[in-house]
Amino acid sequence: MTKNSNNQSEWPLWEVFYQPKDGKPFEHAGSVHAADAEMAMQNARDTYARRSEGIAIWVVPSDQITASTTEDEEPFFDPANDKPYRHPQFYSTPRAVKKRK
């Protein structure tokens, strides 16, 4: 049994991602409970896709996501300010590139 369905009376949890536009990356919308993938899609559609939020949905079983923990914060996210070469702001951006932004 997965960690989300220890309680037999509750459906497993699914994370819902939606794509706002063609070519755009998927964004996290939230989560839904559902017994299986197809019903998770249905529930995701009802919960997160009724106000033209996007054009495509992914659902992923929540327990399939490996996430960082708070203990990971330092090794993962410390910005390493003592290593200035990691920051690209020393390079000047050509004007043509700036315009395109």
Next chain:
Amino acid sequence: MSTLDIKPETKNKILVEVMLRLADDRLIHGHRLSEWTGHGPELEEDLALANVALDMIGHAAALYSYAAEIEGKEDEDYYAYFRDDIDFKNVAMMELPKGDFAFTIARLFLFSAYSYHLYKDLIQTVEDEQLNGMLQKHFKEIKYHLRHSREWVLRLGDGTEESHKRIQNAFDEIWMYTGELFDLDEADQAAIEQRLFVDVTAFRNEWKSLVNEVLKEATLNVPDDDQYMFSGARQGRHTEYLGRLLAEMQFLRRSYPDAEWK
């Protein structure tokens, strides 16, 4: 106007009759589905049923509002709140009490499969531009209702012993109300001649094979067609349930006719 024995004469009257029949099915079904709001088996399904209810009531509202425009009524509310049960043209299946979740799903599936075929044909046939536009818009949502209810029929049928028993009972119980979906009366004939409606008997077999296929996949028995079939609700001969439903749905508007959403 009750349609007990009156055939609509002008093209506009026929159009209004067609729209009221379509709309009444959806308003009454929408009301029954809305009774699940706050009582769904899970939060997600609660939302889904409320959404489907809103779709149905929305479809009805659009049809009523066009009918009101043609008939010169002040607004579409007249049709929902100020008609009596004898004037409602919905089939009896829609007014049966909400029952358990399996019954709700069985009804939604049978009706969505019917609506799917009906709208597919209507869109090809109906020449009135405004009505056709509405039907096309609503058709997208009907496809979703069909998909959602089909998925549930499969899961309940092929699920636990309890869910199998309940959904089988639901289909057995509701079957005698399916015949009426395919009844044609004089008003329908007049509408078919004017290209405002389609011959529903033409897609009965397609409807039947869709239902058979899903029930078979769900390990359910298809009830026998050769049984007593209820009829006459479209002509005003309703079950005892519609009056009570309307009493609840209409009381506020009838008690306070000038009440407004503010």
